[in-house]
Amino acid sequence: MERVYNFSAGPSALPVEVLEKAASELVNYGDAGMSVMEMSHRSDAFKVILADAKALYKELMGVPDNYEILFLQGGGSMQFAMVAMNLMNKNHKSDYILTGNWAKKAYAEAARYGDAKAIASSADKTFTYIPKVTPEMMRKDADYVYICANNTIYGTRFKPDGLPQTGNIPLIADMSSNILSEVYDVSKFGLIFAGAQKNMGPAGVCAVIIRKDLIGNAMDITPTMLNYKTHADNDSCFNTPPCYSIYICKLVYEWVKKQGGVPAMEAINKEKAAKLYDYLDNSKMFHGTVVPEDRSLMNVPFVTGNKDLDAQFVKESKAAGLENLKGHRTVGGMRASIYNAMPMAGVEALIDFMKKFEMENK
Numbered sequence: 001m002e003r004v005y006n007f008s009a010g011p012s013a014l015p016v017e018v019l020e021k022a023a024s025e026l027v028n029y030g031d032a033g034m035s036v037m038e039m040s041h042r043s044d045a046f047k048v049i050l051a052d053a054k055a056l057y058k059e060l061m062g063v064p065d066n067y068e069i070l071f072l073q074g075g076g077s078m079q080f081a082m083v084a085m086n087l088m089n090k091n092h093k094s095d096y097i098l099t100g101n102w103a104k105k106a107y108a109e110a111a112r113y114g115d116a117k118a119i120a121s122s123a124d125k126t127f128t129y130i131p132k133v134t135p136e137m138m139r140k141d142a143d144y145v146y147i148c149a150n151n152t153i154y155g156t157r158f159k160p161d162g163l164p165q166t167g168n169i170p171l172i173a174d175m176s177s178n179i180l181s182e183v184y185d186v187s188k189f190g191l192i193f194a195g196a197q198k199n200m201g202p203a204g205v206c207a208v209i210i211r212k213d214l215i216g217n218a219m220d221i222t223p224t225m226l227n228y229k230t231h232a233d234n235d236s237c238f239n240t241p242p243c244y245s246i247y248i249c250k251l252v253y254e255w256v257k258k259q260g261g262v263p264a265m266e267a268i269n270k271e272k273a274a275k276l277y278d279y280l281d282n283s284k285m286f287h288g289t290v291v292p293e294d295r296s297l298m299n300v301p302f303v304t305g306n307k308d309l310d311a312q313f314v315k316e317s318k319a320a321g322l323e324n325l326k327g328h329r330t331v332g333g334m335r336a337s338i339y340n341a342m343p344m345a346g347v348e349a350l351i352d353f354m355k356k357f358e359m360e361n362k
């Protein structure tokens with residue numbers, strides 16, 4: 001069977017070049033005589049893979065020297081607890097901006113460990129916009145302010161120039177679904193985490209960028225494995241790290257660098273997203289669900305307004321080689337996730353199919 005255009009929200013499509021490179025090295029990596037999957041994480045060969053992955057990620061993200069990069073397990077969801085247990089330990093207060101399910105889950109987790117407060121929410125309009133947040137809304141003694149930078153389910157995003165102005169309060173961001181997709185200034189954040197399985201690699205690893213002064217202040221109850229210090233002190237090798245996932249991330253970083261780095265990805269992503277949104281804005285059948293100014297570049301939800309027609313679209317698009325366009329179960333309709341690895345040709349194929357569907361079902 002031919003490869004399809006895979007619009008999955010996660011795990012998601014990886015660049016074909018990355019898969020082919022991995023395939024060519026699967027059985028025997030370099031002159032190691034074994035697969036990366038079979039190597040000791042203490043071996044010289046794996047140490048080089050880890051160091052390269054770290055250096056490339058640092059370079060691509062423009063990470064300043066006063067930040068540490070960690071490759072952890074437990075996915076994005078583990079960070080909901082880790083952030084709270086490690087960072088909410090000065091004044092035991094944290095402020096959350098609720099822009100969808102993932103921010104709500106992070107908030108609920110933090111509320112188990114201290115005084116977490118929802119300072120803004122877009123729940124009133126089914127999370128179809130990003131709420132405006134002014135500095136007065138934040139508690140001056142909050143240990144951090146938390147955002148989900150890109151809302152995978154609802155398709156909204158905090159733009160790089162639209163981040164909450166938190167002053168001296170560390171800003172924490174979940175970038176699981178928009179990491180490496182456009183340029184964010186890392187120095188504006190205390191911590192950025194991203195589960196790899198959408199835009200960075202396979203499931204199993206979560207990359208954390210943390211300002212060094214925020215390491216080492218975890219609550220006493222924090223399990224050793226959930227303490228950032230444990231992993232920072234041991235270069236992400238306190239225990240066996242997700243070696244193969246880290247290796248694939250390294251290949252993805254090399255691919256992103258070859259495309260011209262994050263600025264080049266941003267330009268392509270903006271072009272891809274603009275094409276799709278432009279079609280949606282002019283279609284008589286399909287409608288985007290998000291206010292234009294807060295639209296995600298990565299996740300594009302849309303509806304016809306008719307549940308039966310939505311279901312028919314999902315079924316027929318799958319038969320046409322456009323996979324995973326069904327919307328999240330909590331939202332319905334459709335969602336096209338167009339991460340870095342989705343080529344322009346995939347977006348064009350989707351638009352062509354939508355046009356045809358619209359003609360046939362007038």
Ligand SMILES: Cc1ncc(COP(=O)(O)O)c(C=O)c1O
Pocket residue numbers: 010074075076077078102148150151152153174175176177195
């Ligand atoms: C923005 C965001 N944060 C967190 C998560 C949870 O990630 P994980 O499944 O790795 O725990 C997801 C998963 O889709 C997500 O989209």
